[in-house]
Structure formats: structure tokens, C-alpha cells
Amino acid sequence: MAAMAGPVIHHRTPAFAAVLAEVQEGLRELFGTTQDVLVLAASGTGAMEGAVTNLLSPGDEAIVVNGGKFGERWTKICQAYGVRPHEVVVEWGRAVRPEMVAEALDAVPAARAVFVQASETSTCALHPVPALAELCRRRDTLLVVDGITAVGVIDLPMDRSGIDVLITGSQKALMLPPGLAFVALSPRAWAATEQSRLPRFYFDFRRERRGIAERSTAWTPAISLINGLRIALTMLKAEGWQNVYARHDRLARATRAAATALGFRLLAPESPSPAATAILLPETIDGSALFRYLRDRMGVTFAGGQDALKGKIIRLAHLGYVDAFDVVVAIAALELALHHFGARVELGRGVGAAEAVLAEGLPPRT
Numbered sequence: 568m569a570a571m572a573g574p575v576i577h578h579r580t581p582a583f584a585a586v587l588a589e590v591q592e593g594l595r596e597l598f599g600t601t602q603d604v605l606v607l608a609a610s611g612t613g614a615m616e617g618a619v620t621n622l623l624s625p626g627d628e629a630i631v632v633n634g635g636k637f638g639e640r641w642t643k644i645c646q647a648y649g650v651r652p653h654e655v656v657v658e659w660g661r662a663v664r665p666e667m668v669a670e671a672l673d674a675v676p677a678a679r680a681v682f683v684q685a686s687e688t689s690t691c692a693l694h695p696v697p698a699l700a701e702l703c704r705r706r707d708t709l710l711v712v713d714g715i716t717a718v719g720v721i722d723l724p725m726d727r728s729g730i731d732v733l734i735t736g737s738q739k740a741l742m743l744p745p746g747l748a749f750v751a752l753s754p755r756a757w758a759a760t761e762q763s764r765l766p767r768f769y770f771d772f773r774r775e776r777r778g779i780a781e782r783s784t785a786w787t788p789a790i791s792l793i794n795g796l797r798i799a800l801t802m803l804k805a806e807g808w809q810n811v812y813a814r815h816d817r818l819a820r821a822t823r824a825a826a827t828a829l830g831f832r833l834l835a836p837e838s839p840s841p842a843a844t845a846i847l848l849p850e851t852i853d854g855s856a857l858f859r860y861l862r863d864r865m866g867v868t869f870a871g872g873q874d875a876l877k878g879k880i881i882r883l884a885h886l887g888y889v890d891a892f893d894v895v896v897a898i899a900a901l902e903l904a905l906h907h908f909g910a911r912v913e914l915g916r917g918v919g920a921a922e923a924v925l926a927e928g929l930p931p932r933t
């Protein structure tokens with residue numbers, strides 16, 4: 568926050584070129600790639616749209632894994648640009664099975680790309696991206712991954728996993744305000760940008776790449792956010808990437824243990840995302856009222872469910888700038904609110920179960 572409140576230095580200066588060079592290095596570590604990581608002044612959806620317009624041509628066919636609100640967004644972007652999406656529909660809360668995508672690839676052999684979320688935030692399920700990458704690698708099909716709640720949460724090295732396009736945004740694991748989108752392309756995805764014929768201007772990835780080569784940006788960058796990004800990447804590097812992933816895993820397991828100990832079911836028990844947890848609420852509880860009570864009367868903000876899940880689930884985020892006590896506070900507030908709403912919960916039971924997991928992550932005694 569302090570870095571972002573600092574002076575706004577001019578972006579075509581040696582001082583800002585040094586900032587860009589430093590964040591580029593950190594972003595490549597974060598993405599697990601030797602490729603350039605483009606930094607766009609946009610929310611995450613901007614990079615999603617750019618992935619479609621930079622890789623594809625009008626009338627192209629694509630496969631979309633649709634297992635929630637964000638999967639649905641890939642379909643809508645494709646449709647907006649005249650790309651023909653073939654959806655692999657996944658029940659909300661489940662992960663796609665690689666066989667389902669293999670079948671779709673067989674059915675649509677001309678598919679130029681497979682679009683998927685690594686972590687489908689609306690259901691808190693994790694899709695098996697490395698297995699999908701293997702399927703796509705064997706063909707001339709690009710794997711495009713919305714990693715917006717996965718990059719910096721799970722170990723998903725782009726180059727080693729064989730991902731063709733990886734995307735994230737500033738406001739999730741990178742702990743920043745919204746406003747930056749990040750995207751990296753594999754060599755074969757860069758080759759596709761030379762063939763694609765969809766219109767693009769602001770989100771022209773080739774133009775952004777030329778900017779990076781000159782330690783600059785195509786357009787005026789979001790300077791203050793990039794100053795914050797420099798510090799955020801420094802913080803993550805100081806913690807150590809593997810420790811960052813272990814922290815997310817631990818907070819997620821603590822949250823799931825708490826929900827289970829309280830007698831609730833998870834929406835995505837088989838392949839849960841370490842970014843956030845969706846808890847199915849008892850039918851007697853009005854989830855929307857519970858959510859509002861938690862936010863407005865207790866000062867603890869959760870997320871509710873969307874569409875068919877509205878009022879039926881409550882989601883706890885445990886990614887980014889969070890630690891053990893954020894989880895403890897959230898579980899304690901949830902227990903108390905549920906108790907107040909007449910649900911049968913044993914007070915302290917969820918907190919106790921969470922603490923049993925969180926105890927693993929305590930720093931050593933000195």
C-alpha cells in the first residue's frame with residue numbers, strides 16, 4: 568500500500584524501466600516460464616479476451632471446459648468474437664475428467680484451443696491442468712488456462728506443465744488491488760498469434776511483447792499498481808515459492824477440516840481448490856441472509872453462491888494476503904452466525920479442527 572501511494576514516476580524513464588525489468592524477472596518465476604509475461608492494464612477478463620483474439624480466427628472451433636461462472640465466461644468471449652465453442656459441461660463442484668476433454672478433442676479434431684480454469688472460483692474446484700496439457704501437446708491444439716486463482720496458489724509451472732497460455736490477475740494471489748492482468752504464451756502460442764485473424768488493438772500481445780523487449784510497455788502502464796507489484800513479488804520471493812504453496816494448502820485444509828467437523832458438506836470435496844472453499848449450507852438456513860449478517864453485523868466478508876447456488880453455499884477465500892488467524896476468525900464468525908441463525912453447530916468445534924491443521928505451520932521456537 569505504501570509503495571502504491573508513492574510518487575508516480577514517468578513510465579518512459581530509466582527508473583521505471585528498472586522497475587519493469589525487476590517485475591518481469593519475478594513474474595517469470597511466478598509463472599514458471601522463460602517466456603515474457605505481459606502486464607496489461609485491465610482486470611483478468613482483459614487477458615482472457617486477449618487470449619481469444621490473439622490466437623484465433625473467425626469461425627475457429629474451440630473446446631471450453633464449463634464447470635462454473637468462469638468457464639461460462641470463456642464461452643461468452645468466444646461467442647462475442649465469432650469463435651465456435653464446444654462446451655465440455657461439468658457439474659458445478661466437480662473437476663473435469665481428462666477423458667471428457669479427450670472425447671471432445673476426438674469429436675472436434677479441428678479445435679484450435681482448449682479453454683479451461685485451473686481453479687474454478689465459483690465452485691472452488693480444481694481442474695487437472697497438467698493432464699489436459701498432455702492431451703493438447705499431442706495435437707495441434709493450444710491449452711489456454713485461466714489461472715487467476717491458481718497462479719501463486721498452487722505450483723503450476725507453465726513451461727514444465729506444457730501450458731500454452733497462462734493468465735492471472737492482480738487482485739487474487741498477488742495481493743494487489745484489481746487493475747492488472749498478466750499473460751504468458753508458449754512458443755507455439757506465439758506462433759499462433761502470427762496466423763490469427765481476429766481483430767485486436769489494445770490487447771495486441773505482439774505489440775506488448777515488443778514493449779517488454781525495450782523495457783517498456785505498449786501503452787501507458789498502471790504505474791502505481793506496478794510499483795505495488797514489485798513489492799508483492801518481493802514478499803512472495805522472501806517467503807519462498809514452495810512455502811507460499813504450502814501455506815495455501817494448509818489454510819485450505821484447515822478450512823475444509825473445520826467445515827467437515829461442523830457437519831457440513833463441501834461443494835467440491837473430490838478436487839478442492841486451495842484458493843477458496845465452498846461450504847454447502849443446511850437447507851434451513853437462508854444463505855443470503857447469513858452472508859449479509861456476517862458482512863454487515865459481524866464485519867467478516869464471505870462470498871455467496873451464484874446462479875443456482877445462490878443462498879445455498881458460502882465461500883471462504885484463503886488466498887493472497889491471508890494467514891492462519893484470518894481462517895480462525897472466519898471460522899469463528901461462521902460458527903457464531905450459524906448458531907445465531909438456529910443451525911445445530913457445536914461452538915468451537917470448527918475452530919478446533921482448523922487449529923489442529925494450522926498447528927503444522929507454526930514457525931519454529933527460538
Ligand SMILES: *Cc1c(COP(=O)(O)O)cnc(C)c1O
Pocket residue numbers: 610611612613637684686687688713714715716736739745
Ligand atoms: C477473479 C477471477 C477472474 C477475474 O475476473 P475479473 O476480470 O478480474 O473480474 C477470472 N477467472 C477466475 C477463475 C477468477 O477467479
